[in-house]
Amino acid sequence: MKIEAIDEFQAELVAASSEAAQSEPDTAIHEIAQRIGSLSISLASAGGEISDTSARVVSEAEVFQGLAEKTSQLTAQGQSVLESANSAVAMSEQAEATVCDTSKRLGSMVVDVKGLIDRVQTIFERLSQLEGSLQRVATVSTEVDNISRKTNLLSLNASIEAARAGRHGRGFMVVAQEVKDLSNLTSEATGEIHDTIGELGKDLRNLIEDAEQAVSSANCIRQQTNGIGAEIEEIPQTLARMAASQRDILTASEEITNVTDEVGQTIQALTQDVTTSASSLRDAQSAMADITEDAETITGMVSRMGVETVDTPYIRAVKEAAEEISGLFSDAVASGRMSLVDFMDTTYTPIPNTNPAQVMARFTPYMDSVLPPILERMLKLSEDVVFCAALNRDGYLPTHNKQFSLPQIEGEVEFNSAFSRNRRIFDDRVGLAAGQSTKPFLMQAYRRDMGNGNFTMMKDLSVPIYIDGTHWGGLRLGYKA
Template identity: 35%
Template sequence: MTRNAVLAEQRPAVPRGLAPEIVPLGYLIVEILAFLDGLEDRTGTNLADLKTLRAAGDRISRAIAEVGADMQRLSAAAQETERTAAGKLESISANADRFRRLGEWGTGISSRTYDLERVLHEVVGANSQIARIARQVNILAVNASIEAARAGDAGRGFAIVAEAINELSRKTAEAAGGISNSIESLDDWTRAMRDDSERYAADFEAGIAGADETSRVVRAIAEEMTRARTSIAAVEKSMNALDADNQTAQPIYDAIGATAQAVATEVHQARERASRMMDTCETLLQRAVSQEDDGPDHRFIAHVRRMAARVQQAMSAGLAGGLISRADLFTFDYVPIPGSNPVQHETPFARFTDHTVQALLEEALNFDPAVIFCAICDRNGYIPTHNLKFSHPPGPDPAWNTAHCRNRRIFSDRAGRKAGANRAPFLLQVYRRDMGAEGFVMMKDISVPITIEGRHWGGLRMGYRETSAR
């Protein structure tokens, strides 16, 4: 007895009709796996976001500390500047007041020169009167001297008095002349000073306005410095409060991060367990289908195996006929196609499979209305050639492309990987097919390996809806 026969005898019998009972369980597990996949993706994203948030919190803490230190230094500098500036501002204000008084004095010179000129005119008038009196006295003195000379000895004393009066009138005349000259010089100086004061009056007035503006600016500077110091103190207080809040938030970040990490770990573990459940369910389904004499999937399995043999024969014939080299057929290099979304790839054998198996894939669709697709995939899940209805040129809408541009794509999902790697006579899977804008479709997938010249190349995949619903 062969080893397989012994194992067959030892293997527990599978009740007839068990496969239809296993399939709904498979669908349920697939749904759970899809949910856990999405949840794992979201928890991974959340962990990354929390890591980013935590890093941002650390940067904020450092920034708060740096700003707080800067604010303390700025506050101290502001206080010292305010104290120093107070004295300087007082000095500036005092100088402005002095300049204002000087300007007021300067603008008043013109009016005072008019007063001085008026007084000088009065002095000139009085001096002229004195000069006239002096001349009259001189004439009287001369006349007295003449009369004294006529009187002889009797008029000698009178002659002496007349001489003295004449001398006095002479000196008075000289003094009046000197005063007149001085007054003329003073009058010239007064007019010059008045002209200068009038010429500089606008400057003096501008100086007064400037002094007033300086005083106003000085007061405004003092007020602004006080407000600045007050604002700095308020900002420093706010930064201290922010630092306290941030310090309070740090343990919360840590707790959320720890919880999220624990949830992510548990989700991953749950997904691993669900994946093992799916493996077990598929193993049971595979055994049930293999050992049952008949069932809803048997005719599909038989059809896919026949089509796989024809595909394998066509590819082998093309290789033998020189349509492609063995090296190119087994070169699994994937070059992204620019602008495709989802990303499509070219390979050395894609055009060859289009030429050799496209017609066979279209023929396979006519087997049963439940059949959705039939495509070949290499050992890595890459589908070079698909049905024409799923092989449209990509457009700008990724959702539409997902459903209608499925050739030249690598399907690295669980079903795609297992279909490409399968070397058993057949593999029956249940899975959710992403149809883009149409959503996900639950279906069965049968894959049969394709071997070229004794070397495993990939497989033929056929997807179809549940036949019991027909």
């Protein structure tokens, strides 16, 4: 409830007190009781809103804390990226300088390779010319060999004629013999020349074939080196563009790191503020719970004073029903149908495959056999009555109204939460207070979750149930405020 509402209530309380001085005390007390009852509802509503807000703020604090941690990680990663970008820029600049030098040397090598190719081509051409010269020498050697044969034939003829001449042809015989010897020597020489030229021609042919292959390879190299020059010139330019891009990345990384630091500081400050707000809300929730409890206590005190209020018929009916149930339980113990130990059993056996979890106690089957008529009868008190159920001091509710005791449907948690409320333990503030209270009656106000974010204000009236003087729990009646 907001502070303005409390101030308004105090003003109305003062006004009511003033009126009470001029009217009957019962009328004033009755009006005070109504105002306190309304106050209880308002406080419960405000307490529920504070509880929801507190839960949201706590959740947001956890989210902010997670964001702060992630932002810190992002900042560290950004710093790592920044360092990597710095390193990459340095290495890129170094690579650019190295590639420039290498490019110059490669360019020089390309020029040298082109010169080498030209020289190989020249050697091939000269070898081809040499082959032609050798062929001409072979031709000349053949001609000399032919002349030698003719000379040898002439010397033979001359020797025959000199022999016929007798004594007068001896001198001519000597000349003919010398010519024959010269012809033989010439023939031998031309033979050796011919053989040498043949071997030299064979070697020259092999050399020419090698030279042809070298020229072919050189032409391939020429084709490849024609594009290398442009590519080598392009490499430093490409590295320069890459270095520029890396410098842009470096600048962006520095900006991201700065922004991330600022965001991290902002989130950290918000986290501290939200955490402080969550703590304040918890304190406010606790204070509101105390105020609500005080208002509920005052409402109960007024009712016990005998002042007739809108809650009086419900209080009377629940007291009678609780006494009836206490009598049934005590009779069951007296007859031996149930023992007090069975009634006080707190060993709860889980029912498999239930969500929300349902459990069984030793006394659950007995409750199912005797409580439904009483619980269903209580629903007829008023159209505002929503439920009536008995629960023990642990908040265990064995038996509920028929409409809230439907079998669970596997996987349908929302349906089960709304319509399978029997055999469950309700250990929330209202449930535990209803089961553990030993006051003649306890009036509480709370918000009932109707699902899908919808809530309705409820009054929870509980009266203790005893078994031969032993407090077992309480009978709860919930009705719309």
